[in-house]
Amino acid sequence: MPTYGGDEVNALVIDIGSTWTRAGFAGEDLPKAYFPSHVGYIEKEVEVTEASDEPKQNGNTAADSDQDVEMAEETQQQQKEEAAGSGSFRKKKVRDYYVGDTESAAWRARMEVGGPMEHGLVEDWDMYEKIWEYAFKSRLHVKPEEHPVMVSEAAWNTSAHRAKLIEMAFEKFKCPAFYVCKTPVLAAFGTGRHTGLIVDVGGEMTSACAVFEGYCLTKTISKQAIGGELVSQQILEKLKQENNYDLTPLFDIKSKAPVDILQKPSVVRFNRENTTDSYLKDMRLRAVQEFKETVCEVLERPYVADLVANKPPKPFEFPDGFNMSAGSLRYALPEILFNPSQFMVSRPKSLGDASLVGVHEIALKSVLSSDVDLRPQLLGNVILAGGSTLFPGFVDRMSVMLQNATPGSRIKMFAPSTNTERKVTAWLGGSILASLGTFHQLWISRAEYEEHGAAIVDKKCQ
Ligand SMILES: Nc1ncnc2c1ncn2[C@@H]1O[C@H](COP(=O)(O)OP(=O)(O)OP(=O)(O)O)[C@@H](O)[C@H]1O
Ligand SMILES: [Mg+2]
Numbered sequence: 001m002p003t004y005g006g007d008e009v010n011a012l013v014i015d016i017g018s019t020w021t022r023a024g025f026a027g028e029d030l031p032k033a034y035f036p037s038h039v040g041y042i043e044k045e046v047e048v049t050e051a052s053d054e055p056k057q058n059g060n061t062a063a064d065s066d067q068d069v070e071m072a073e074e075t076q077q078q079q080k081e082e083a084a085g086s087g088s089f090r091k092k093k094v095r096d097y098y099v100g101d102t103e104s105a106a107w108r109a110r111m112e113v114g115g116p117m118e119h120g121l122v123e124d125w126d127m128y129e130k131i132w133e134y135a136f137k138s139r140l141h142v143k144p145e146e147h148p149v150m151v152s153e154a155a156w157n158t159s160a161h162r163a164k165l166i167e168m169a170f171e172k173f174k175c176p177a178f179y180v181c182k183t184p185v186l187a188a189f190g191t192g193r194h195t196g197l198i199v200d201v202g203g204e205m206t207s208a209c210a211v212f213e214g215y216c217l218t219k220t221i222s223k224q225a226i227g228g229e230l231v232s233q234q235i236l237e238k239l240k241q242e243n244n245y246d247l248t249p250l251f252d253i254k255s256k257a258p259v260d261i262l263q264k265p266s267v268v269r270f271n272r273e274n275t276t277d278s279y280l281k282d283m284r285l286r287a288v289q290e291f292k293e294t295v296c297e298v299l300e301r302p303y304v305a306d307l308v309a310n311k312p313p314k315p316f317e318f319p320d321g322f323n324m325s326a327g328s329l330r331y332a333l334p335e336i337l338f339n340p341s342q343f344m345v346s347r348p349k350s351l352g353d354a355s356l357v358g359v360h361e362i363a364l365k366s367v368l369s370s371d372v373d374l375r376p377q378l379l380g381n382v383i384l385a386g387g388s389t390l391f392p393g394f395v396d397r398m399s400v401m402l403q404n405a406t407p408g409s410r411i412k413m414f415a416p417s418t419n420t421e422r423k424v425t426a427w428l429g430g431s432i433l434a435s436l437g438t439f440h441q442l443w444i445s446r447a448e449y450e451e452h453g454a455a456i457v458d459k460k461c462q
Helices: 066-086 101-105 125-139 159-172 183-190 228-243 277-295 305-309 359-368 372-379 394-405 419-423 425-434 437-441 446-452 456-460
Strands: 012-016 020-025 033-036 039-049 089-098 112-114 149-153 177-182 196-201 206-212 215-224 253-257 266-269 314-317 323-326 382-385
Touching: 012 125, 012 425, 020 125, 020 425, 033 101, 033 125, 039 101, 039 125, 089 125, 101 277, 112 277, 125 159, 149 159, 149 183, 149 425, 159 177, 159 446, 159 456, 177 183, 177 425, 177 456, 183 196, 183 206, 183 215, 183 382, 183 425, 196 359, 196 372, 206 359, 206 372, 215 359, 228 277, 277 314, 359 372, 359 394, 382 394, 382 425, 419 425, 446 456
Parallel strands: 012 149, 149 177, 196 382
Antiparallel strands: 012 020, 020 033, 039 089, 039 112, 196 206, 206 215, 253 266, 314 323
């Protein structure tokens, strides 16, 4: 079997989360590419020949411009003519994709925005594939057929999803070797540990899982579809309810004038026609992110309204000029992560009627589903990963909550110290793992895939 570890061939590592994607070279300290997992797409009908079923060009990626879209249309016209010549063609829906920070945010009539993941699993494979393509070709400038690829997966990923993943790597991207590793294992390696309780609070999911000597203990997985995006969305909701304020994102602002504190923004809008709801929603969430990241904090102790009332407010101005001095809401909204039912402003339909718990309860549930002997070791190695653990105060608060729930135990928290590293912990773990000299025997080679088929992934990647 060819060796891919060490210095011989530079492996690629890709970690696609529900909100952010990280991709780069194994052995490096940070991913070269860090961009939103949400992509823009415009659906259209094209005519394809019965024989091929494929339009000659069925999608663009972020590097493409409007000019490329026009080119796609010209090609389709040509195809139509060819198909007409051969007698039979039929209609097929295809999408033009716009991937990456700038392309997915640029306004286009009828452009929808969405992500490939749902509850941590890939739901839209077409979109997922486009993110790989964009990461490798447009951002890392590599040919995936020349590099082994390591990809992260949720701890609760299914065999069927893994089979599709390995097929995509070998069939579509022609990778020479492949490996898929569970995010908590990668996050543990990313903080230099092999054993611990990994608590990951990301964009759409909160999860906890024990990792023991580099293996994920799947019976300890505990999760909930609540993350930082819900906090962002609830901030928007709160501003609407309390201040009758509806944020206008930058794409729709033609000009603005300064206004007094808490006054309705004075904005001239473009009123762009055919703006989709999904695009508008995404742009609003992006715009509120800065507020969330610079103004919001988590109380270091269990929430007490009087304590919060005495905290100094922080001024903030939104892109449309609306400005406020944020008081208690800057603590109350991130509190959703610890006490969702009490602090949510309005419960989104997507949450159904499931009972919701705090992130510390998710963590405790995971600890309690591990063997009794292992529990002290887990509580002594709580590893925090994911962008939503970056609220100031979060680490201390988690520690206090876990300590209160398990009196007498020794709680120790671990989290990368810089904000950048905390957002890429799992990627970093993949970078470390894939560059270890001893890792080469773990890669699934093309020869092994060809001999055993997709089932090899469950045998080799545990
Ligand atoms: N400094 C910060 N303070 C608070 N929240 C932050 C900060 N930086 C990023 N976030 C939030 O973290 C979330 C993204 O985290 P992360 O990149 O770990 O998620 P993901 O891996 O894409 O999602 P998931 O793990 O749920 O699939 C977003 O909701 C983002 O707004
Ligand atoms: Mg994640």
